[in-house]
Amino acid sequence: MRLAHVREQHAATGTPFRLAAALDDEGGTWLDLEPARRRLAARDAALAHNQPLFREPITTLDAHLAAGRRVADLADIVTPIRADPPVSDDDLALDPADLTFGPPILRPVSFRDFYAFETHVRAMWERRHDTIPEAWYRLAIFYFSNVSEVRGPGQPVWAPRGSTELDYELEIGALIDTPAMDLSPDRAEDVIGGYFVLNDWSARDLQRDESAVRLGPAKGKDFAVSIGPWLVTPDELADTRQAKGYDLTGTAAVNGRECSRGSWAAIHHSFGEMLARASADVHLRPGDIVGSGTIGGGSLLEVREATLGRFLEPGDVVAVEIERLGRLISPIVAPPLA
Numbered sequence: 001m002r003l004a005h006v007r008e009q010h011a012a013t014g015t016p017f018r019l020a021a022a023l024d025d026e027g028g029t030w031l032d033l034e035p036a037r038r039r040l041a042a043r044d045a046a047l048a049h050n051q052p053l054f055r056e057p058i059t060t061l062d063a064h065l066a067a068g069r070r071v072a073d074l075a076d077i078v079t080p081i082r083a084d085p086p087v088s089d090d091d092l093a094l095d096p097a098d099l100t101f102g103p104p105i106l107r108p109v110s111f112r113d114f115y116a117f118e119t120h121v122r123a124m125w126e127r128r129h130d131t132i133p134e135a136w137y138r139l140a141i142f143y144f145s146n147v148s149e150v151r152g153p154g155q156p157v158w159a160p161r162g163s164t165e166l167d168y169e170l171e172i173g174a175l176i177d178t179p180a181m182d183l184s185p186d187r188a189e190d191v192i193g194g195y196f197v198l199n200d201w202s203a204r205d206l207q208r209d210e211s212a213v214r215l216g217p218a219k220g221k222d223f224a225v226s227i228g229p230w231l232v233t234p235d236e237l238a239d240t241r242q243a244k245g246y247d248l249t250g251t252a253a254v255n256g257r258e259c260s261r262g263s264w265a266a267i268h269h270s271f272g273e274m275l276a277r278a279s280a281d282v283h284l285r286p287g288d289i290v291g292s293g294t295i296g297g298g299s300l301l302e303v304r305e306a307t308l309g310r311f312l313e314p315g316d317v318v319a320v321e322i323e324r325l326g327r328l329i330s331p332i333v334a335p336p337l338a
Contacts, residue, residue, distance in 0.1 A: 071193030119296025170298030
């Protein structure tokens with residue numbers, strides 16, 4: 001399944017997002033899940049009696065997870081509708097051209113960002129005239145970032161105060177959809193409800209100062225993270241599994257010019273290994289999100305001289321894309337007036 005929070009483009013200010021699912025591989029039609037739930041429940045009264053999913057309105061994925069349900073449970077609505085075409089002229093169908101897409105999870109509970117691609121890690125250490133620490137190969141390293149500044153598709157991003165070196169970071173994100181603790185690496189990916197494109201913005205000049213103190217990152221990172229445009233369940237990717245990741249290409253472009261390209265399959269620490277590390281001695285919760293860290297070459301810090309020749313500026317448009325997960329577009333703007 002491909003799931004997204006949507007609302008009509010010209011909806012009134014404050015109109016809430018609602019949950020929808022793609023009805024085809026191209027995303028040419030989206031299914032409004034709450035009217036679909038009501039239709040199925042009206043057809044078969046036993047559904048509401050037997051399945052909690054059909055007893056309450058579907059609003060957001062956040063609410064769905066908070067009620068103790070998993071992402072895959074929504075297939076009980078999507079699958080029978082897909083099997084009962086046509087829907088194209090139906091009141092359940094939504095045209096993506098008429099929609100605004102929001103973050104696939106509106107209010108993540110927490111955000112752990114890892115450091116899992118060796119090519120990127122090596123580039124970072126070479127800039128310090130050093131080699132990758134041995135511990136990186138043994139441990140899936142992460143930091144906690146800020147969930148209050150989550151951006152969705154099309155939402156603007158600006159450099160934080162005091163920074164002139166705004167950078168993108170091309171990553172894969174994963175959503176946890178069930179409680180877990182002390183996971184084993186070989187089973188940990190079972191708690192992932194879906195994957196999405198993640199852009200973990202960096203203010204490189206602030207980050208440089210903070211890393212000199214060997215604590216953080218802090219203000220060099222916590223000003224924005226963009227996620228979207230939708231959530232893709234793991235079964236949709238299974239045929240591309242390779243090594244510790246998936247044989248799916250990621251790219252990043254600025255103003256239509258491709259600057260970065262790399263493969264998820266090159267990941268050194270699998271999501272299973274990352275989540276085993278994250279869950280050691282602590283509880284993971286539904287609504288937690290996890291980032292892979294930057295795909296090798298997936299930042300201007302690594303490729304700036306050979307591509308754009310500078311960091312990001314107001315007026316730029318950044319598009320990060322991963323096969324099957326979608327394309328996440330973010331305009332860069334001047335900081336809002338205080």
